Amino acid sequence: MFLKQFERGRTFVAKLDYQADLLEELNKICQHEYIKAGYIQVIGAISSLKYGFFDQDEKEYTYNTYAYDESMEIVSCSGNVSVKDGKPFCHMHIVASDKKGKCVGGHLVAGTSIYAAEVVIQEILGEDLVRELDETTKLTLWK
């Protein structure tokens, strides 16, 4: 098990720009403010969605299989911030619904276009929280 104690740091609130890329904007904020650890919540709407699924047998992500291109609500989008390759990195998951309420979701990747997005980022302060390749899962996990 991995267990570390942190304390609350700064709290940020952001309204992201229309048609910007959701994941890229979150990474930009965390890198600009040098948020090395934290958690993020996003609600709003998107005009396109791209997300990944990690195949545990193949040990790789598939991305384009689940690409959508329509108006959707962000039902939930949450994740965390840690350090990967020496810089702040957002690991986000998203659930989005279509106009009938049907939801899809997974690992958020670049390629999701914002219609409107309200973000809260809570920084946490403590030891370094760093991602490295985990040989068992082949994911970059906290070390």
Ligand code: ZN
């Ligand atoms: Zn993920």
